Amino acid sequence: MRILHTSDWHLGHSLFNRKRFDEFQSFLFWLKKQIKEMGVDVLLISGDIFDTSTPSTQAQELYYEFLSAIARETTCRRVFVTAGNHDSASFIEAPKTLLKTLKVDVVGKITHNPPDEVFVVCDDMGKQQLIVCAVPYLREKDLRCARQGEGTQDREKRTLQAIAEHYRAVVESAILCRNSPDIPIVAMGHLYVAGSITKERLLGQPDPLYVGSLGQVPVDIFPSELSYVALGHIHMPQVVAAKENIQYSGSPLPMSFLEAQTPKRVVIVDVESNQPVEIKSLSVPNFQELIQIKGDWSLIESKINKLKSDNSKAWLEVIYESPIVIGELRARVQQLIVGSELEVLRIKNNQIVKEALSRSKTQKDLEQLTPEDVFEYCLKENRVDQKQQETLRSLYREVLDSLELKGQQ
Numbered sequence: 001m002r003i004l005h006t007s008d009w010h011l012g013h014s015l016f017n018r019k020r021f022d023e024f025q026s027f028l029f030w031l032k033k034q035i036k037e038m039g040v041d042v043l044l045i046s047g048d049i050f051d052t053s054t055p056s057t058q059a060q061e062l063y064y065e066f067l068s069a070i071a072r073e074t075t076c077r078r079v080f081v082t083a084g085n086h087d088s089a090s091f092i093e094a095p096k097t098l099l100k101t102l103k104v105d106v107v108g109k110i111t112h113n114p115p116d117e118v119f120v121v122c123d124d125m126g127k128q129q130l131i132v133c134a135v136p137y138l139r140e141k142d143l144r145c146a147r148q149g150e151g152t153q154d155r156e157k158r159t160l161q162a163i164a165e166h167y168r169a170v171v172e173s174a175i176l177c178r179n180s181p182d183i184p185i186v187a188m189g190h191l192y193v194a195g196s197i198t199k200e201r202l203l204g205q206p207d208p209l210y211v212g213s214l215g216q217v218p219v220d221i222f223p224s225e226l227s228y229v230a231l232g233h234i235h236m237p238q239v240v241a242a243k244e245n246i247q248y249s250g251s252p253l254p255m256s257f258l259e260a261q262t263p264k265r266v267v268i269v270d271v272e273s274n275q276p277v278e279i280k281s282l283s284v285p286n287f288q289e290l291i292q293i294k295g296d297w298s299l300i301e302s303k304i305n306k307l308k309s310d311n312s313k314a315w316l317e318v319i320y321e322s323p324i325v326i327g328e329l330r331a332r333v334q335q336l337i338v339g340s341e342l343e344v345l346r347i348k349n350n351q352i353v354k355e356a357l358s359r360s361k362t363q364k365d366l367e368q369l370t371p372e373d374v375f376e377y378c379l380k381e382n383r384v385d386q387k388q389q390e391t392l393r394s395l396y397r398e399v400l401d402s403l404e405l406k407g408q409q
Contacts, residue, residue, distance in 0.1 A: 007232025012059030046232030047084025047190030
């Protein structure tokens with residue numbers, strides 16, 4: 001039984017307002033080709049299929065056309081889709097009855113009936129080959145574990161306990177479903193396991209995925225009976241806590257210039273009764289080159305000229321860093337790329353940012369700061385507790401995402 005594990009597609013995502021339809025289309029065409037050529041039996045998509053809870057018509061078309069093509073053009077027997085924190089559970093589940101005709105099973109949210117998240121995969125003779133525990137993103141309100149008047153620490157402790165109990169209940173239901181103890185059980189999840197690595201953490205930057213207790217879920221919440229755990233939520237591909245059978249596939253496309261520095265992949269998992277699980281990575285091609293250029297003007301000029309001479313079609317993020325204040329940075333960068341197919345998506349003058357942050361609040365040149373810069377400054381100035389900072393960052397990003405979505409409508 002061959003499984004392909006992927007997650008965090010974020011269909012409809014824009015990079016600094018640059019639409020990425022061609023990239024997503026290329027990825028899905030490539031993925032269909034791999035499923036067909038490698039004889040994949042089961043496809044697991046572990047959350048964040050869409051970038052927002054109200055995806056565009058174009059993003060929806062990509063998704064449904066892909067699922068239809070998998071049913072028509074490949075020998076893949078089953079597809080399992082779980083909702084992530086970016087997805088609307090009700091939107092994801094709305095066409096579930098129709099999708100079942102394509103052998104696609106969708107779980108948007110928990111129902112407090114564990115068997116609803118358990119699916120049996122059989123061969124053509126009806127013999128069980130695999131049990132899938134399709135657990136979606138677990139929201140605190142769905143777990144119903146909060147109690148009025150309790151403190152933050154008690155609430156988070158109760159949430160962690162509820163998450164562990166939910167996985168235990170679902171796996172126990174799976175065990176009851178299988179005809180033989182040697183039938184493999186795999187689980188899906190969309191959460192942040194403690195100790196997982198993000199690119200931001202490696203660089204000592206604020207982590208956009210660390211959200212309250214979901215950043216502290218211990219790896220031992222996954223019962224030992226699981227042959228493999230297919231995780232989503234973290235975009236950096238990795239093995240969790242040195243356990244080869246618990247992995248984040250990572251996002252197939254970089255969602256930022258920072259993520260572009262990390263190779264992308266999907267995971268191929270071969271499971272068979274009474275046999276060790278075989279796991280390997282399959283690299284995803286780079287469908288659009290993203291390059292971050294960071295340094296003084298001499299370095300920026302040199303690197304852009306080199307890209308021009310190479311006839312590069314890269315999208316660029318230019319970050320100016322130098323004690324020398326430079327004027328009209330945007331105009332100078334745009335002039336550099338004239339006559340090329342390079343495209344500059346973002347220009348940031350860190351020198352101006354540093355100078356602005358060193359002034360008093362009334363003297364700040366807000367036009368030179370990003371919303372994130374201003375928010376981080378406010379957190380620092382108001383000496384907000386570190387734990388509260390992570391929660392506030394998450395809420396602030398939801399506000400920004402909402403404003404960006406309204407601006408696109």
